[in-house]
Amino acid sequence: MASRTPHPVLDNRALNRATLARQLLLSRAEMSARDAVGHLLGLQAQNVKPPYFQLHARLAGFRPAELAGLMESREVVRMVTMRSTIHTHTADDALTLRPLVQPARDREVNYFRKGLAGVDLERLAELARAFVDAEPRTMAELREELLKEWPDADPQSLSVAARCRLPLVQVTPRGVWGRSGQVRLTTVENWLGRPAGEAQPVDEVVLRYLAAFGPASVKDMQIWAGLTRLREAFERLRPGLAVFRDENGVELFDLPDAPRPDADTPAPPRFLPEFDNLLLSHADRTRVVAPEIKGRTWTGNQAHCTLLVDGFLAGLWKRDGNTLTVQLFQETSAARKEEIAAEGELMLGAMGGPESPESTDGTADGTEEPGKVSVRFASIHG
Structure with missing residues (x-):
């Protein structure tokens, strides 16, 4: 019986160059800011400035006004998605990636159950949605509104529950280059004027993740998404993927035709x-x-x-x-x-x-x- 052919090994330099190519960091891409945000599956954005600098490092001729315009036209939004952190997403991804990670956000509420004794979470979501959809509100305003219904609840726990249960976006001018603004929130559906779609199929998101971050292991993607139990999706996709190993023997998956430049390819600062x-x-x-x-x-x-x-x-x-x-x-x-x-x-x-x-x-x-x-x-x- 013939022995099974071992998977090729990619050392750290080979992985580095492949990842830089996917991240548009090996050479600046001739790509629009909107397309780049979509390709990268969002830009981490706890602070206001990083998304602009992320795009400057990746795109030829990028100017802040381009992303600022997308923010103001609501083609991109700032909201909590992966890893329970704020990301800048395209409108389409905001409506479909948040449902994918919603189970993780629901589990997050469990850590605050002690401060939510007697709180009906469905009722909380209903009240919070009506309040922020009437007009964008600060988190302090939302918290005070919820305390009217549950005065004995922990204020921070109420805030966390609202943030986790609802897909809240930070409305402009917050996040717009050259302008300042307090964090005010409304639901993504209200801000974009259309309902959230079905969650993006996990298999599709795996392929998009590999296009932007591959080659990668199952654990790599789980860290990125803040999700668990992704092995089944990778196994379904395995027949159509290229498979490698890193220097430690960890199995890595990739799109067959994705760029994997030579390890000696120059990488600019x-x-x-x-x-x-x-x-x-x-x-x-x-x-x-x-x-x-x-x-x-x-x-x-x-x-x-x-x-x-x-x-x-x-x-x-x-x-x-x-x-x-x-x-x-x-x-x-x-x-x-x-x-x-x-x-x-x-x-x-x-x-x-x-x-x-x-x-x-x-x-x-x-x-x-x-x-x-x-x-x-x-x-x-x-």
Whole structure:
């Protein structure tokens, strides 16, 4: 009996280049912002600014006004989906991805049952929907309204239950480049003027995930989606997928015709914002975080803005007006610093100045006058 042919092994550099290609980070794509948001299955967006910077790192000629226009025309929205975190999604995905992850949001409420004693969750959802659909409300306003019905309930638990049970979107001007606004919420159906569709079939979402994040394991996708029990979907799709293994023997799946560039393909420096999808969508992040820096304090804090050099996490960055400070994890060549500085100057030129969006506290950010930009380097010790 012939022995079974072993699956090809992809080392970390091969996985790195494949993932960068899918994430549009190996070279900037000639793609619209709307198409990019759809291809990437959304942009993680706990803070206001990151989606704009994510797209700048990925798209040729991107300007903030393009995404801002999509926000204002309601072609993209900000809402809680995967991993119970805020994402920027296309309108179509907002209406169909949220139903897919709704069971996970329902289970999340169970952690707050103690503060919800005596609360009818169906009644809560009904009251909350009517309140936020009458006009967009702040979470404080919603909480106060629900406390009228259940005065003995825990206020935070009521807020969590409403957020989990309803597909709430943050309405504009929140999230629009160059404008500021308090977080006000309404349902996605009310904001978009059409009902939510059926949940996207999980098999379809698996294929879309592999197109944007593959090659990947079942566990990788479960980390990205915040869902469990996805093995069955992968097994259904197995006959039509390419199968590999990583250096640790973990089985990886991929679309047969998806790009898997040579491991030596040049990868230009890229400045990524905090909470970038690239660093949050795999169980094993060594395809981006090299073993020699894995585990240090700054690699585990996703609130940092990060720098990729040769495709791997190589430093942190911070913008202060027209100055960009780059903290490298280790020394690099003068030629490499020139490449990093050129990319930094490109980012500052496109994304700096008075048109920056509001900061997380709702105040204006980036009010300095446009002028000469500069990049300075510093070292960092883990």
